[in-house]
Amino acid sequence: MAYPFSEALAGLTGTATRDIFRLLSRPEIISFAGGLPANDCLPVAAVAEITAELLADGAEARRILQYGTTEGYPGLRELLAPLLADAGITGLGPDNLLIVSGGGQGLDLMCKAFLNAHDAVLVEDPAFLGFLDTARAYNGRNIGVRAEADGIDLDDLEAKIKRYAPKLLYCVPTFSNPSGKTWPAEKRKAVARLAAEYGVMVIEDDPYARLRFAGTPVPSIKSFDEAGRVVYISSFSKTVSPGLRVGFAAGDAEVIRKLAIGKQGADLHTPNLSMAIVKRYLEKQYFYPNIEKSLPVYRERKNAMVDALDRYWPEEFRRTDPDGGLFIWGEFPPHVDTAALFPEAIARNAAYIIGSVFFAEGADGQKRGSNTLRLNYSNETPERIERGIKVLGELFREKLASSP
Amino acid sequence: MAYPFSEALAGLTGTATRDIFRLLSRPEIISFAGGLPANDCLPVAAVAEITAELLADGAEARRILQYGTTEGYPGLRELLAPLLADAGITGLGPDNLLIVSGGGQGLDLMCKAFLNAHDAVLVEDPAFLGFLDTARAYNGRNIGVRAEADGIDLDDLEAKIKRYAPKLLYCVPTFSNPSGKTWPAEKRKAVARLAAEYGVMVIEDDPYARLRFAGTPVPSIKSFDEAGRVVYISSFSKTVSPGLRVGFAAGDAEVIRKLAIGKQGADLHTPNLSMAIVKRYLEKQYFYPNIEKSLPVYRERKNAMVDALDRYWPEEFRRTDPDGGLFIWGEFPPHVDTAALFPEAIARNAAYIIGSVFFAEGADGQKRGSNTLRLNYSNETPERIERGIKVLGELFREKLASSP
Numbered sequence A, B: 001m002a003y004p005f006s007e008a009l010a011g012l013t014g015t016a017t018r019d020i021f022r023l024l025s026r027p028e029i030i031s032f033a034g035g036l037p038a039n040d041c042l043p044v045a046a047v048a049e050i051t052a053e054l055l056a057d058g059a060e061a062r063r064i065l066q067y068g069t070t071e072g073y074p075g076l077r078e079l080l081a082p083l084l085a086d087a088g089i090t091g092l093g094p095d096n097l098l099i100v101s102g103g104g105q106g107l108d109l110m111c112k113a114f115l116n117a118h119d120a121v122l123v124e125d126p127a128f129l130g131f132l133d134t135a136r137a138y139n140g141r142n143i144g145v146r147a148e149a150d151g152i153d154l155d156d157l158e159a160k161i162k163r164y165a166p167k168l169l170y171c172v173p174t175f176s177n178p179s180g181k182t183w184p185a186e187k188r189k190a191v192a193r194l195a196a197e198y199g200v201m202v203i204e205d206d207p208y209a210r211l212r213f214a215g216t217p218v219p220s221i222k223s224f225d226e227a228g229r230v231v232y233i234s235s236f237s238k239t240v241s242p243g244l245r246v247g248f249a250a251g252d253a254e255v256i257r258k259l260a261i262g263k264q265g266a267d268l269h270t271p272n273l274s275m276a277i278v279k280r281y282l283e284k285q286y287f288y289p290n291i292e293k294s295l296p297v298y299r300e301r302k303n304a305m306v307d308a309l310d311r312y313w314p315e316e317f318r319r320t321d322p323d324g325g326l327f328i329w330g331e332f333p334p335h336v337d338t339a340a341l342f343p344e345a346i347a348r349n350a351a352y353i354i355g356s357v358f359f360a361e362g363a364d365g366q367k368r369g370s371n372t373l374r375l376n377y378s379n380e381t382p383e384r385i386e387r388g389i390k391v392l393g394e395l396f397r398e399k400l401a402s403s404p
Helices: A015-024 A044-056 A058-065 A077-086 A103-114 A129-137 A154-164 A185-198 A253-266 A272-283 A287-312 A338-347 A382-402 B015-024 B044-056 B058-065 B077-086 B103-114 B129-137 B154-164 B185-198 B253-266 B272-283 B287-312 B338-347 B382-402
Strands: A097-100 A120-124 A141-145 A168-171 A201-205 A230-235 A247-250 A327-331 A372-376 B097-100 B120-124 B141-145 B168-171 B201-205 B230-235 B247-250 B327-331 B372-376
Touching: A044 A058, A044 A272, A044 B044, A044 B058, A058 A272, A058 B044, A077 A097, A077 A247, A077 A272, A097 A103, A097 A253, A103 A129, A103 A168, A103 A201, A103 A230, A103 A247, A103 A253, A103 B253, A120 A129, A120 A154, A129 A141, A129 A168, A129 B253, A141 A154, A154 A185, A168 A185, A185 A201, A247 A253, A253 B103, A253 B129, A272 B272, A287 A327, A287 A382, A338 A382, B044 B058, B044 B272, B058 B272, B077 B097, B077 B247, B077 B272, B097 B103, B097 B253, B103 B129, B103 B168, B103 B201, B103 B230, B103 B247, B103 B253, B120 B129, B120 B154, B129 B141, B129 B168, B141 B154, B154 B185, B168 B185, B185 B201, B230 B253, B247 B253, B287 B327, B287 B382, B338 B382
Parallel strands: A120 A141, A120 A168, A168 A201, A201 A230, B120 B141, B120 B168, B168 B201, B201 B230
Antiparallel strands: A097 A247, A230 A247, A327 A372, B097 B247, B230 B247, B327 B372
8 A cells, every 4th residue: 555654754664673683583593783781680679669669559559540741750850860960960950851751752852843854963973773763754864973983073073063054963972872982071072062152952862871880980961061052861771671761851941841842742751650660769779779780790791792802803803892881883894794794694693783774874875884883792691792702703704714 | 042943843832731730730729621530440459469460570570671662562462452343443463553652652653654744634623632732743734624513524524635635634533532522433434435535544543432431332433444544543541541651553554564663763662561561451351340340430420510511501501411531522602712711710719621722723724612611520529520610600601691
């Protein structure tokens, strides 16, 4: 049937991703393709305890089961100050905060609030695929900005701001998905300054910063934002539970109000039970201790992957070495096509995500990143990581040995 | 600060609604303004029991706390067949179904999937305010279609389809919000036929049909849809709990796939705990018995309101008398301005919703419905309903006595 789909969604078929995830559901496959927090770190007992308490209290239970308010469960926004302080953000009140249904909804609402069809959106190359698709769903035009080893290239950023007059800049400056890179403070300060100077709205997506197992925290871009141009978005998906779908957006009150209007039409409010669980979880001071308990697990898995990459992969392979988050990014010489090798990797029961999907189409329309890939280390054991990386290393070595 | 908001959201301020709800938070006010299901009918004990069971099972708890799939919690869609059968819909499989975060998300995703800026959207006059705003948030152009006592006027519908070539028709054919009207089967069949003939997509919003306390169920528009033009959207908000935010959309597999792509960018998936609770609630056969227990409460409240309206309100007042749902719709002679009287109603501690907000701007740009209002009877006791309707009746009688 020929349905009259919107221009924005007509081109989004989702077929490639769906096909990949169908392949990955085979249990014998060791998958580095996902982006799931470690199953072993999910706070099952704490959530069970909290939920029992919440639903045993008749008045609270009825408040949870009845309609709630778009801005968030009563009292939850007031508890976010310590998390904001982690990111160097102070002085925000409830009017500067909106609870969202996972950080992804924050990205969606920013696009809804700011994008007209064909508006330019700048992203750091490579960028989170989910955001690229969200911007496409609003008919936005994604344009990649070059990146250096320590994050976005400020000269290219300013040049592209001048050339494309973008509405939005999207970035994940700490433990980026997909690159694992973290920007230094100076770069963040400069981006806040450029945003103020040119009137560009910055979406600072920060789901991973609190999963830091080495190195020193860096203040957020938002902490340098004096012009109200930065909206800081984070979530409890990597630190408590992704299944609850609770995140938050922090920004200027006028912007937050507009996001709330967008949210009202989208899902009215985030489910109360999810929000009430997070609220009680914060009140009971379970948040930081559970992260502390999780970090050794992430550190061990990241180290296992780095060790195995160094042992088994060709020396031409270049990779990042993150101090936190979930991802390692890698690059081969240009003639290695990670998409072409993917079926063979699956045949050998190991999987990665091809890197090209994380690149914006580019002003030139050329596909980039065909020699890159993203590896996730958070949801496999060190033993399986070693085994899977070894299998993939054999494949890439064979490929490099047989090619010029 | 002058923010470069999108054309679609720039005009949506939400101020009026917010101001009204701020007024209504005063506890001394008897409010007929909301749209909440009865607090007393929320299944608190059942949800507490189910949640304890779900979270006590380690594997299920981890599945709930981890990321889930966009289409819905495993096994939930398969349990919807009886609810669809209620609406006369048979023969649909999981590929025809998408779990959404409340019925409202279904409306949002339909707009996202089909609307380009300035596309025409037909709605039955008066229409659910939430949908009007959702279509506006995609820069859609709402156009009202005349209604008769038994629902949409088919001649005006066909004329406006020909004139405006709309992408979408939105309607609530059973116990409409705001009108409380229910369309007969013949009208539904005719709308399905017109949709097929002209290639218009129909959003059939059906949150209230299962709250029927009198009369006989009528098959849905979707049950007459042989062309795949109707998407049927319903939710558990009025039958289980609105706070859980779980609904579903049923339609042609190609359309459902597109909605799922839109949802992936919006909130990735509905929170697993909400979906798992609804799944277990259906499995345990709690769904229909809890509705049966609730219906007398709704019947009693509706009757209390109708009795009080007949006793206390001016005889010039015309109203609907629904067999279910949450709302009564009323109309005064043209010179009575319900918006102008609203502050005085609040001063007397009783509230309604002014009717004009439920009308599309209209092709002529004129505001309509200034003499109308919506009354909600579901969340006040019969005693308070009698008291509040009496207070409002005195106000309207005074107004009519003093005017020509």
